[in-house]
Amino acid sequence: MDTEQTPHMPEREALTTEQQIRRRTLKAFAWFGLASLLPVGIWKALTAKPIEQGVPKALRSILNANEGLANVFFSNQHLAPTFAVSKATKQVGINGMEGLRGAVDPATWQLQINQPGKSLTLTMADIKALPKYDLVFDFKCVEGWSQVQHWAGARLADLVAKYDLGTRTGQKPTDEADFYKHLGMETPDKGYYVGLDVASALHPQTLLAYEMNGEAITAPHGAPLRLLIPVKYGVKNLKRIGSITFADERPRDYWAERGYDYYLGL
Numbered sequence: 001m002d003t004e005q006t007p008h009m010p011e012r013e014a015l016t017t018e019q020q021i022r023r024r025t026l027k028a029f030a031w032f033g034l035a036s037l038l039p040v041g042i043w044k045a046l047t048a049k050p051i052e053q054g055v056p057k058a059l060r061s062i063l064n065a066n067e068g069l070a071n072v073f074f075s076n077q078h079l080a081p082t083f084a085v086s087k088a089t090k091q092v093g094i095n096g097m098e099g100l101r102g103a104v105d106p107a108t109w110q111l112q113i114n115q116p117g118k119s120l121t122l123t124m125a126d127i128k129a130l131p132k133y134d135l136v137f138d139f140k141c142v143e144g145w146s147q148v149q150h151w152a153g154a155r156l157a158d159l160v161a162k163y164d165l166g167t168r169t170g171q172k173p174t175d176e177a178d179f180y181k182h183l184g185m186e187t188p189d190k191g192y193y194v195g196l197d198v199a200s201a202l203h204p205q206t207l208l209a210y211e212m213n214g215e216a217i218t219a220p221h222g223a224p225l226r227l228l229i230p231v232k233y234g235v236k237n238l239k240r241i242g243s244i245t246f247a248d249e250r251p252r253d254y255w256a257e258r259g260y261d262y263y264l265g266l
């Protein structure tokens with residue numbers, strides 16, 4: 001695990017697209033080999049893709065009519081496994097300090113939200129006014145380590161629903177297609193930034209977290225507010241959120257700019 005101040009990405013050089021494809025192909029072959037050892041039924045269960053748009057259309061329109069919640073549109077996705085609080089480590093490592101130079105005062109910190117034709121500035125009190133959720137999950141870094149960690153905060157999807165964010169109409173969504181395709185997040189100093197497909201950003205387990213192990217998040221872990229997104233690798237879990245921007249174009253992404261896969265999904 002990296003220590004403070006050192007970059008947190010794998011020591012190896014950023015992979016070229018060809019190398020990435022080669023790796024993926026090798027991985028696919030590895031799975032194929034494994035598959036031959038498994039009964040067909042089990043193999044099918046393992047490889048079954050999450051249904052693209054989640055719940056069947058008919059059911060979805062009922063849900064939509066009833067709730068108007070952003071995450072209903074994307075409820076297709078698998079939930080990451082969760083654990084009992086007692087399984088969470090008390091020693092969460094510190095990895096990646098880009099964009100965390102200097103101090104931020106939680107009392108004056110603000111979250112800037114932008115999308116074409118709409119912008120909004122929120123405080124910690126606004127975030128804490130949203131329903132609070134605990135999340136105990138296996139945090140995975142692309143470097144190969146993982147850790148069961150305990151975080152708590154608000155669902156990004158709840159924030160989006162409350163303020164009618166993320167849609168091209170600026171109103172409540174009536175369909176998944178109403179949403180902008182991407183969401184970009186940056187630290188206040190713009191030193192670290194990630195891009196997320198909107199479905200992953202609005203996944204029900206995606207949290208704007210302000211607590212770790214039942215206490216306020218410390219500065220090196222991203223105080224006052226950081227992202228926890230269990231459907232993605234660690235790099236996407238941006239610490240010290242300063243702004244959120246919705247757009248149809250892919251937002252800039254710190255590690256994608258350095259040759260890594262943009263999606264980095266699990």
Ligand SMILES: Nc1nc2c(c(=O)[nH]1)N[C@H]1C(S)=C(S)[C@@H](COP(=O)(O)O)O[C@H]1N2
Pocket residue numbers: 008009092093094095096097098099100140141142187192220221222234235236237238239240
């Ligand atoms: N602002 C910021 N957020 C960041 C990073 C970073 O360098 N700067 N690194 C990412 C990486 S690679 C990982 S693994 C996690 C580590 O979070 P932790 O320090 O709380 O363990 O933060 C992510 N979020």
Ligand SMILES: [Mo]
Pocket residue numbers: 008009095096141142143234235
């Ligand atoms: Mo990481």
